Amino acid sequence: xxxxxxxxxxxxxxxxxxxxxxxxxxxxxxxxxxxxxxxxxxxxxxxxxxxxxxxxxxxxxxxxxxxxxxxxxxxxxxxxxxxxxxxxxxxxxxxxxxxxxxxxxxxxxxxxxxxxxxxxxxxxxxxxxxxxxxxxxxxxxxxxxxxx
Numbered sequence: 001x002x003x004x005x006x007x008x009x010x011x012x013x014x015x016x017x018x019x020x021x022x023x024x025x026x027x028x029x030x031x032x033x034x035x036x037x038x039x040x041x042x043x044x045x046x047x048x049x050x051x052x053x054x055x056x057x058x059x060x061x062x063x064x065x066x067x068x069x070x071x072x073x074x075x076x077x078x079x080x081x082x083x084x085x086x087x088x089x090x091x092x093x094x095x096x097x098x099x100x101x102x103x104x105x106x107x108x109x110x111x112x113x114x115x116x117x118x119x120x121x122x123x124x125x126x127x128x129x130x131x132x133x134x135x136x137x138x139x140x141x142x143x144x145x146x147x148x
Contacts, residue, residue, distance in 0.1 A: 041109040082133035
């Protein structure tokens with residue numbers, strides 16, 4: 001019986017295979033970092049009215065902050081998470097829509113960790129215009145309900 005010969009790959013092929021393997025592993029890291037809506041937020045919607053204090057129009061999600069009064073009359077600064085900037089821009093929602101000092105009303109989903117972070121849904125602007133900043137619990141992409 002003949003013993004099969006072991007083929008040794010040239011060094012260039014071995015380097016290529018190692019490089020591709022590392023590339024595949026590293027490309028999966030961003031997917032692992034993305035969070036699930038249901039894992040972080042309640043499905044019960046709340047309504048907050050407050051003054052915009054800060055805007056962060058950056059990936060992977062925008063954040064804007066509002067000062068709103070809680071049930072006890074204390075001012076609380078809420079961090080409102082929204083869709084990625086590119087998604088919002090495609091629906092007609094731009095950074096210029098969020099003006100520091102404007103009083104807005106938002107529908108949102110509170111964080112499960114009881115923090116002052118919420119997932120924003122719909123924003124009502126001072127002029128009555130409304131736009132979506134994020135999804136309904138379990139729903140698809142946003143649409144603009146009326147121009148600001």
